[in-house]
Amino acid sequence: MRAIVCEEINRLAHRHVDEPVMGDQEALVSIRRIGICGTDLHAYKGNQPFFTYPRILGHELAGVIDQIGNNEAGLQPGDQVSIIPYLHCGQCIACRRGKTNCCVSMQVMGVHVDGGMREQIAVPVSHLVKANGLTLDETAMIEPLSIGAHAVRRSAIQPGDQVVVIGAGPIGLGVMAFAKQAGARVIAVDRNANRLELGRTWAGADELVIAADDAAVRIADLTSGDFATPVFDATGNVQSMNEAIRYVAHGGQLIYVGLVKADIVLHDPEFHKREMEVLGSRNATREDFERVMAVLRGKTLNMDGFITHRARFEELPDFMNRLLLPETQAVKAVVEL
Incomplete structure (x- = not known):
């Protein structure tokens, strides 16, 4: 074989x-x-x-x-x-x-x-x-999309919440799509303008922010100074994961979806003053797979664009x-x- x-x-x-x-x-x-x-x-x-x-x-x-x-x-x-x-x-x-x-x-x-x-x-x-009833392409994509669906289920998103998703790769795009399904306003952050545009056209992201030194200023402006609850980091990049706290609202959540072979360091005063939750999101469950399948059967996500x-x-x-x-x-x- x-x-x-x-x-x-x-x-x-x-x-x-x-x-x-x-x-x-x-x-x-x-x-x-x-x-x-x-x-x-x-x-x-x-x-x-x-x-x-x-x-x-x-x-x-x-x-x-x-x-x-x-x-x-x-x-x-x-x-x-x-x-x-x-x-x-x-x-x-x-x-x-x-x-x-x-x-x-x-x-x-x-x-x-x-x-x-x-x-x-x-x-x-x-x-x-x-x-x-699903295409073979859709069936193969259930697992990666379930990672995003699980991360969103880990969060406390409410309809109308402002959400930041850092990383517009396949996992981040899935997070964006299911955050939109939950009724959130999604701000996508990435260094790659083409991937950001896919966040808009495929996942439905509302705002696009280039990951640069002024990203926090841009997000503050987009959220009227509130920042986001929650913030998802789907980069697997240690610098991004260390800096993601900058985008989290007071009382918000930071959810690490990506995995990096390094230590993550949070500046304690910034963490503490927010009374912030830090969560990990690993893999997915059958419940997440079934959730993704239901969305795919509704044909609201197009695998040709993914x-x-x-x-x-x-x-x-x-x-x-x-x-x-x-x-x-x-x-x-x-x-x-």
């Missing part, structure tokens, strides 16, 4: 690997679409925490069930599915409290265990979500290298099988 293996930093290779064996309460799924995300790129470049080599990448997946036993979900061969790639233990304190997205023993496909950048994969039935680059499986790893070039201007890339 064909697979793409990240053998070490800066080295992806086509390899033949063993066919998956379906275990108890598992299904065999043929992979049809693979989204490439920041996690994959960071792993490829050696900047991803919780990662070991070699590893089959890929956790934004759309597939079709090849083989499955009797199951309470009513899934059957031929069903199109999205895969929840966060393999939780079900026993730890987080799982017992329903927070399976931050399981103590979390095994994320494509990070801690081999992922879906291959022709077929064995997946626990509990981690399959039927996606019949997916900017695509390639065939055979074109990897050269395709991955092109995505890293600034001139490529990639936002979301998809691999087709």
Whole structure:
């Protein structure tokens, strides 16, 4: 069976690997679409925490069930599915409290265990979500959009709230879209003007701010001096994450959606005087997947505007290298099988 293996930093290779064996309460799924995300790129470049080599990448997946036993979900061969790639233990304190997205023993496909950048994969039935009626592109995008939906659900957004989202990459765009769904006025912040414009045209952001030295002044002006409740940082950039406090209203929230392999430092007087909440947002839950699927079925989000680059499986790893070039201007890339 064909697979793409990240053998070490800066080295992806086509390899033949063993066919998956379906275990108890598992299904065999043929992979049809693979989204490439920041996690994959960071792993490829050696900047991803919780990662070991070699590893089959890929956790934004759309597939079709090849083989499955009797199951309470009513899934059957031929069903199109999205895969929840966060393999939780079900026993730890987080799982017992329903927070399976931050399981103590979390095994994320494509990070801690081999992922879906291959022709077929064995997946626990509990981690399959039927996606019949959606396109394969929409199905592959459920997982990254669920990250944004989960972050918004973590917040205390009320209709009419002013929200800042820093980072107009795929995750930040998802945060913007679901903040708009919650009725917020969204201010998008990024260094890239093209990505900011996508924040407006695709996610519905109300205001666009270039991430520069005067960004805080601009946000103060846009919010009549109130700043934002909450602020989401989806950059994975330590400088941005350290400075995001500047945009938070008194009594507001700062929610870190991005992940960085570094320490984050908050200036305590600025933190304290705001009586501010600082939250992390990790992965997503089945509830978030179902929320995203409902929105996609309503056709209010257009994947043609979200997916900017695509390639065939055979074109990897050269395709991955092109995505890293600034001139490529990639936002979301998809691999087709």
